[in-house]
Amino acid sequence: MSGPSLASEYADPTPLQVRIAAHRDYSERADDPAAAVLAAVRLTGAEDLADIGCGDARFLARLSAGGHAGRLVGVDTAPAMIAAANAVPGVDGVPGDIRALPFGDDEFDVCTARHMLYHVPDPPAALRELRRVTRPGGTVVLTVNHARTCARTRELVCLHARSHGLRPPDGMLNDAVHSATLPPMMREVFGDVTVENYDNALIFDRPRPLIAFAEALFSFCGVAAGEPRRAQVLGDVSDEVERWFAERPGAVWRDPKGYIVVAATVA
Numbered sequence: 001m002s003g004p005s006l007a008s009e010y011a012d013p014t015p016l017q018v019r020i021a022a023h024r025d026y027s028e029r030a031d032d033p034a035a036a037v038l039a040a041v042r043l044t045g046a047e048d049l050a051d052i053g054c055g056d057a058r059f060l061a062r063l064s065a066g067g068h069a070g071r072l073v074g075v076d077t078a079p080a081m082i083a084a085a086n087a088v089p090g091v092d093g094v095p096g097d098i099r100a101l102p103f104g105d106d107e108f109d110v111c112t113a114r115h116m117l118y119h120v121p122d123p124p125a126a127l128r129e130l131r132r133v134t135r136p137g138g139t140v141v142l143t144v145n146h147a148r149t150c151a152r153t154r155e156l157v158c159l160h161a162r163s164h165g166l167r168p169p170d171g172m173l174n175d176a177v178h179s180a181t182l183p184p185m186m187r188e189v190f191g192d193v194t195v196e197n198y199d200n201a202l203i204f205d206r207p208r209p210l211i212a213f214a215e216a217l218f219s220f221c222g223v224a225a226g227e228p229r230r231a232q233v234l235g236d237v238s239d240e241v242e243r244w245f246a247e248r249p250g251a252v253w254r255d256p257k258g259y260i261v262v263a264a265t266v267a
């Protein structure tokens with residue numbers, strides 16, 4: 001049994017969608033990262049826009065449904081995400097890696113890369129590619145998490161994964177990419193940038209949704225979808241979560257989180 005990888009994690013959009021739903025439904029303050037990106041870029045609707053690492057393409061679907069008239073392109077390394085993008089009316093899904101984008105120079109007015117740069121081993125190469133494919137005067141917008149976003153729940157999962165001999169895999173997360181490191185990296189490539197900070201927390205008042213969110217983090221703690229020890233890890237995590245709430249009537253499980261939106265104008 002091979003361990004989890006980026007390819008296995010994103011072969012199926014479901015874990016990503018469970019995480020997105022948890023952030024939507026269990027945040028202390030309303031959390032809408034797509035709206036935060038749109039606040040930074042202020043689209044007219046005419047722009048040619050590429051969303052790199054587009055995931056299940058819900059950001060592009062929102063733009064398309066809102067009547068965006070310019071070209072909308074979703075790029076991702078995962079075939080399941082390209083299929084999701086191609087299923088959205090008015091959106092082209094294009095397989096590609098942010099480090100070598102399959103586009104000519106200056107093809108887009110706006111490039112977004114939302115919550116994906118921490119999967120990339122060479123972030124400066126990715127930022128240079130975003131600059132290359134964006135027209136002078138165009139905008140590049142990225143989002144990345146704070147370094148210890150949702151660390152409490154991730155540590156809970158990793159503790160139980162470790163007790164079954166499973167470790168976070170190499171190559172899935174680049175820990176050097178987070179809200180403290182992205183702005184200087186972007187200044188190196190683009191010059192001036194604007195940074196907006198969004199602090200928040202997940203709060204769960206009962207076991208079930210916390211267990212579902214914890215399970216959606218399994219790959220990052222070394223527990224692949226087909227891992228034979230997966231049921232044991234899930235049983236242990238569920239038992240601990242159930243016990244935690246049973247011993248603390250009325251308590252909430254609070255897990256601090258946050259991200260930044262960084263925007264740059266291409267010279």
Ligand SMILES: C[S@@+](CC[C@H](N)C(=O)[O-])C[C@H]1O[C@@H](n2cnc3c(N)ncnc32)[C@H](O)[C@@H]1O
Binds near residue numbers: 115
């Ligand atoms: C955490 S998900 C974020 C998806 C989406 N941007 C969102 O915010 O919901 C990361 C996405 O980036 C994709 N990805 C990872 N490495 C990539 C790379 N080098 N180039 C392009 N896409 C990549 C993954 O397949 C996945 O769909």
